[in-house]
Amino acid sequence: MRRIFTMWILLAFVLGSLPALAGQDSNQSKDPKPTSDPMPVSQAGPSYVIGPDDTLFISVWKEPDLTETLPVRADGMISLPLLNDVQAAGLTPMQLGSSLSEKLKKYVADPHVTIVVTQMNSQRVYVTGEVLHPGAMNLTPNMTVLQALATSGFTQFANTKSIYVLRNENGADKKFPVNYKKLIKGEAGNQNIALKPGDTIVVP
Numbered sequence: 414m415r416r417i418f419t420m421w422i423l424l425a426f427v428l429g430s431l432p433a434l435a436g437q438d439s440n441q442s443k444d445p446k447p448t449s450d451p452m453p454v455s456q457a458g459p460s461y462v463i464g465p466d467d468t469l470f471i472s473v474w475k476e477p478d479l480t481e482t483l484p485v486r487a488d489g490m491i492s493l494p495l496l497n498d499v500q501a502a503g504l505t506p507m508q509l510g511s512s513l514s515e516k517l518k519k520y521v522a523d524p525h526v527t528i529v530v531t532q533m534n535s536q537r538v539y540v541t542g543e544v545l546h547p548g549a550m551n552l553t554p555n556m557t558v559l560q561a562l563a564t565s566g567f568t569q570f571a572n573t574k575s576i577y578v579l580r581n582e583n584g585a586d587k588k589f590p591v592n593y594k595k596l597i598k599g600e601a602g603n604q605n606i607a608l609k610p611g612d613t614i615v616v617p
């Protein structure tokens with residue numbers, strides 16, 4: 414009787430453990446698959462020309478070892494596995510992607526390269542005069558003079574009626590007047606010009 418009783422206890426223990434084991438296997442099979450990092454958002458438009466100090470996210474489809482974020486060096490080059498130094502400055506993101514795809518054909522079957530500009534550091538404007546934050550400022554897409562002035566701020570001595578943008582075109586300097594007080598009132602909207610690389614905003 415003692416042996417039969419012991420067998421019943423063992424049988425009950427085994428049967429009670431089966432659901433837990435089954436649940437464990439089920440949980441293991443439901444483990445989420447690792448997902449790849451999302452593509453970063455581009456800070457530049459399709460016509461943007463890459464320059465020194467820009468930061469690029471370079472994605473090679475199905476080649477994670479070749480996908481990375483790189484700075485553009487002062488000489489306009491980037492350094493990539495397999496390809497070493499490659500010219501990046503002076504090209505649009507699409508042109509650089511096509512160039513890298515062509516070069517990688519020697520090493521990768523049917524390569525597809527995507528270029529995303531994550532930091533636009535090569536294109537700058539400058540603010541000088543009676544401002545709180547003088548100096549260089551990264552030029553963001555479609556940045557206007559009013560947006561730049563909002564970032565730089567004014568000192569108490571600023572003459573906000575006589576601001577101007579100094580731009581070099583074909584070797585000659587041109588002045589574009591900016592009346593800040595009218596702009597913030599919604600007047601003289603034609604003075605709120607879109608800035609170009611190298612522009613200098615002067616606040617007397």
